Amino acid sequence: MTQTNSSPTEAALAELRTDFTGRVIGPADPDYAEARTVFNAMIDRSPGAIAQCETVRDVVGAVRFARERGLEIAVRGGGHGVAGKALTDGGLVVDLRRMNGVVVDPGARTVRVGGGATMGHLDRAVQTHGLATTGGRVSTTGVGGFVLGGGSGWLERKFGLACDNLLAVELVTADGEAVRAAGDENPELFWALHGGGGNFGVATSLTLRLHPLSAMTLALLLWEPGAGPEVVRAFRDFVATAPDEVGGAVLYLTAPPEPFVPEPLVGRLACAVLLTYAGDEETGRGVLRPMLGLGHVGGMVTGLPYADLQSMLDDPPGYRNHWSAEYLEDFPDQAVELFCSGADRMVVPSPSQHVLFPQGGAVARSGADYPVPWRRAPWAVHPLGLWADPADDDRAREWARAVRDDMRPWSTGDVYLNFIGDEGEQRVAAGFGADNHRRLAAVKSRYDPDNVFHLNHNIKPG
Ligand SMILES: Cc1cc2nc3c(=O)[nH]c(=O)nc-3n(C[C@H](O)[C@H](O)[C@H](O)COP(=O)(O)OP(=O)(O)OC[C@H]3O[C@@H](n4cnc5c(N)ncnc54)[C@H](O)[C@@H]3O)c2cc1C
Known part of the structure; x- marks a missing residue:
């Protein structure tokens, strides 16, 4: 049946509720407003119902219910996607937040998480065993959307992208069938889940490889923005040979009111370097010495548990968001100057960040053929706009566009779709590369020929 934006009737919802372990929320329920809120405050959609699933059976029931009635389906994990595709107007949201269980197997060094678990759920559970895997850089991101889109984080140069550590996915398909994908089971589907996002079904669990990580070191160093070009060049040259x-x-950011920030800088634009070292503080200080000796005006260096690092940068929800990214094959001095001057147009003060990420290490070395071609780029520039006042909407969008324009001479043309909002079909195709896109479209034809799961960075059935 063709999907429409119509809403289920109260009678239909009563039917869904009869055999549902979780909770089905309709517009008249008092918690409806909370249930339809996502991270990006620009997203204001009113689903016909929100099925907060607790079991795989709930997910199967919700998908079949929507399909039988031709209702549009959105899938919600952590609600962090800035494009806001986790919600639909009318239709049905399959909300996975109650499916957040984490089962660690310390002997096998694996973890199995529910499809609605956040990075915080995962990191805290595995840390007690001295283990970790590549996660996002905040604790509130959903593991599902993060890993299925590729997954970039502080540990990636050591342990690879998050999807490189994906061992198995349990999935409910568009037909409402529960299937498992792993290296030896539905391998083509498994390949597609390494970057292809939510296109192929609802992931009810993900199993990931873990690595020993007993200590973590963080250095957060601050400078006046005018020092930016010198600092960025030093960072670039340091990372080139770093382990x-x-x-x-x-990160260009608004300096926070923290004890390690000099008073005159608080509330103003600052140039920050955040460095992590996967190891103890004494060794970390030694390795990071070239950057620590660069004359920062504020900052701190500390050893800390990995899960604490992961929640340190948790952005407050409730802000308006517009993000983009450009992946670069080179970052010469001219690019450094343009990157730094791009910070002048940022909305400040705000939680916005103008970010330069180095890749390399295990990210670049992987021989896997997963549909994440952006992994080969050594640099990513990521304008990450968060602001409060709708009057700044145009300015924030224009800033991200201008940053991309400035970086285009060095761009590889690759796109990491988790780092951008809705930028059109060409950018989605560029997220995978032409050959991968064709192969993904063939997998889509097999598992979702009617494009039921289209509220995502969409791959059309080939
Ligand atoms: C504050 C913040 C920090 C971030 N930091 C990083 C970072 O460091 N590194 C990085 O790589 N990304 C980062 N991201 C981006 C993040 O990885 C993506 O937005 C990701 O899609 C979020 O997943 P989610 O489940 O939270 O979001 P949702 O909005 O719930 O989901 C986004 C889409 O993913 C799909 N999806 C989610 N869960 C499932 C599931 N279980 N089964 C099937 N499909 C699913 C759906 O298509 C959905 O539309 C960050 C985002 C935010 C807001």
């Missing part, structure tokens, strides 16, 4: 244990970023 895989080093992760990090240059």
Whole structure:
């Protein structure tokens, strides 16, 4: 049946509720407003109902219910996708947040998480065993959307992208069938789930490889923005020869009111370097010495548990968001100057960040043929706009567009779709590369020929 934006009737919802372990929320329920809120405050959609699933059976029931009635389906994990595709107007949201269980197998060094678990659920559970895997850079991101889109984080140069650590996915398909994908089971589907996002079904669980990680070191160093070009060049040259244990970023940001920030900088634009070292503080200080000696005006260096690092940058929800990204094959001095001057147009003060990420290490070395071609780029520039006042909407969008324009001479043309909003079909295709896109479209034809799961960075059935 063709999908429409119509809403299920109260009678239909009563039918869905009869055999449902979780909770089905309709527009008249008091928690409807909370249930339809996502991270990006620009997204204001009113689903016909929100099925907060608790079991795989709930997910199967919700998908079949929607399909039988031709209702549009949205799939919600952590609600962090800035494009806001986790919600639909009318239709049915398959909300996975109650499916957040984490089962660690320390002996096998694996973890199996529910499709609605956040990075915080995962990191805290595995840390007690001295283990970790590549996660996003905040604790509130959904593991599902993050890993299925590729997954980039502080540990990636050591342990690879999050999808490189994906061992198995349990999925409910568009037909409402529960299937498993792993290296030896539905291997083509398994390949597609390494970057292809939510196109192929609802992931009810993901199993990931873990690695020993007993200690973590963080350095957060601040400068006046005018020092930016010198700092960025030094960061670029440092990372070029740094060991895989080093992760990090240059971030132009509004300096927060923290004890390690000099008073005159608080509330103003600052140039920050965040460095992580996957190891103890003493060794970390030694490895990071070239950057620590660069004359920062504020900052801190500390050893800390990995899960604490992961929640340190948790952005407050409720802001308006517009993000983009450009992946670069080179970052010469001219690009450094343009990157730094791009910060001048940012909405400040705000939680916005103008970010330069280094890749390399295990990210670049992987021989896997997954549909994440952006992994080969050594640099990513990521304008990440968060602001409060709708009057700044145009300015924030224009800033992200201008940053991309500035970086285009060095762009590989690759796109990491988790880092952008809705930028059209060409950018989606560029997210995978032409050959991968064709192969993904063939997998889509097999598992979702009617494009039931189209509220995502959509791959049309080939
Ligand atoms: C504050 C913040 C920080 C971030 N930091 C990073 C970072 O460091 N590195 C990085 O790589 N990304 C980062 N992201 C981007 C993030 O990885 C993507 O937005 C990701 O899609 C979020 O997943 P989610 O489940 O939270 O979002 P949702 O909005 O719930 O989901 C986004 C889409 O993913 C799909 N999806 C989600 N869960 C499932 C599932 N279980 N089964 C099938 N499909 C599913 C759906 O298509 C959905 O539309 C960040 C985002 C935010 C808001």
